[in-house]
Amino acid sequence: MSTNTAERSRGSYVDRPSSSSLADVVEIILDKGLVIDAYVRVSLVGIEILTIDARIVIASVDTYLRFAEATNRLDLTQQGGRDLPEMLGGMAESGAKGKTQGAVEGVKNALTPDDSDDEDEKPRRRTKRPARSSSESE
Amino acid sequence: MSDDINTDSDKYLYGIVLADSGLSEGTSGVQAGQLHAVGSGRVAAVVSDLVETDILGTPDDLKAHIAVLDGLAATQPVLPLAFGTVIPAEADIAGEVLALREAEYVEALEGLAGLSQFTLLVRYDRDTIIREIILDNPEAAELRENIAGTDEDETRNERIRLGEIVVKTMESWKTSEGPPILNQLEPLTADMSVRESGQAEDVVEVAVLLSQESLAEFDDTIDKLAEANQDRMRFRLVGPQAPYDFVPEM
Numbered sequence: 363m364s365t366n367t368a369e370r371s372r373g374s375y376v377d378r379p380s381s382s383s384l385a386d387v388v389e390i391i392l393d394k395g396l397v398i399d400a401y402v403r404v405s406l407v408g409i410e411i412l413t414i415d416a417r418i419v420i421a422s423v424d425t426y427l428r429f430a431e432a433t434n435r436l437d438l439t440q441q442g443g444r445d446l447p448e449m450l451g452g453m454a455e456s457g458a459k460g461k462t463q464g465a466v467e468g469v470k471n472a473l474t475p476d477d478s479d480d481e482d483e484k485p486r487r488r489t490k491r492p493a494r495s496s497s498e499s500e
Numbered sequence: 501m502s503d504d505i506n507t508d509s510d511k512y513l514y515g516i517v518l519a520d521s522g523l524s525e526g527t528s529g530v531q532a533g534q535l536h537a538v539g540s541g542r543v544a545a546v547v548s549d550l551v552e553t554d555i556l557g558t559p560d561d562l563k564a565h566i567a568v569l570d571g572l573a574a575t576q577p578v579l580p581l582a583f584g585t586v587i588p589a590e591a592d593i594a595g596e597v598l599a600l601r602e603a604e605y606v607e608a609l610e611g612l613a614g615l616s617q618f619t620l621l622v623r624y625d626r627d628t629i630i631r632e633i634i635l636d637n638p639e640a641a642e643l644r645e646n647i648a649g650t651d652e653d654e655t656r657n658e659r660i661r662l663g664e665i666v667v668k669t670m671e672s673w674k675t676s677e678g679p680p681i682l683n684q685l686e687p688l689t690a691d692m693s694v695r696e697s698g699q700a701e702d703v704v705e706v707a708v709l710l711s712q713e714s715l716a717e718f719d720d721t722i723d724k725l726a727e728a729n730q731d732r733m734r735f736r737l738v739g740p741q742a743p744y745d746f747v748p749e750m
Contacts, residue, residue: 394745395580426667432627433640
């Protein structure tokens with residue numbers, strides 16, 4: 363089932379990473395895969411909370427403020443340009459334009475406290491727990 | 501296959517494979533553990549020794565879990581287990597985990613033979629889409645003018661309203677723009693599982709199960725879709741992967 367990488371890399375309009383980034387696999391890690399009943403799953407501290415948090419953050423005030431700021435910085439006279447270099451800088455590192463900011467990135471930050479806090483200047487999400495309550499805050 | 505396995509340590513479980521398929525040399529797993537196969541009848545569990553169960557869950561552990569399973573999936577059918585599945589040292593993996601459901605595992609694995617998962621993420625280009633929204637919505641344009649040159653504290657309410665318009669507009673647009681993309685892909689797939697949207701900009705996030713024969717046509721279709729939407733959307737295709745989204749209920 364291996365794939366010819368030379369062939370697959372030809373499409374210039376599609377980002378085809380050679381390996382999965384952490385952001386790519388967060389969804390998988392949070393709730394995919396066979397669960398063996400009758401057996402102990404090690405409970406990973408915080409993962410369940412983060413799952414809920416990642417799902418609700420779209421409708422949060424923080425998300426709204428982030429998009430408002432992106433709108434504020436946008437130069438409407440410029441078409442299709444990269445006119446938010448300071449905001450895109452962090453995303454370019456992860457290999458995809460318009461890549462994660464916010465929820466998944468938040469999970470990633472939470473999971474990697476020591477190596478990815480410097481890559482963006484987005485508003486820090488405050489710790490929301492229990493996560494559900496913050497979905498009502500908008 | 502597993503003569504040298506350490507019986508004193510907890511075992512991390514990655515997935516279940518057919519017993520005769522073998523493991524590739526030199527692959528290491530979570531906490532750099534050496535991979536072993538523990539067999540029972542026609543199936544085997546792929547495991548490694550866990551040194552410190554308490555600290556499981558680091559980014560490296562997550563990546564190792566995925567790397568092992570994607571590596572296995574490249575050469576054989578595999579049933580991925582949920583991340584963080586650990587079996588205590590004293591447990592009998594063959595007898596207690598595998599033997600009970602051997603027939604179900606075999607059936608599921610045979611059903612996955614020759615199929616690979618890919619994950620497609622289609623996301624609006626943020627600048628482009630915001631520009632469209634501002635041009636399309638007079639209230640958003642006015643709010644944008646109102647917040648220009650102010651800081652967040654001065655115009656917090658206007659900003660929240662503006663951001664809400666942007667997010668809600670994207671959510672509305674994606675409900676009409678996502679399905680046509682999925683409709684073009686679905687006939688090429690053996691199975692398809694649409695994921696819940698993770699980000700406001702996400703148009704579509706979908707896992708697909710592809711046969712080798714359909715791979716080229718699927719790739720071409722993605723290329724064409726991405727080219728046709730290049731001004732507004734970004735396409736990211738990850739794979740081949742283990743069939744995380746297509747593990748049968750059992």
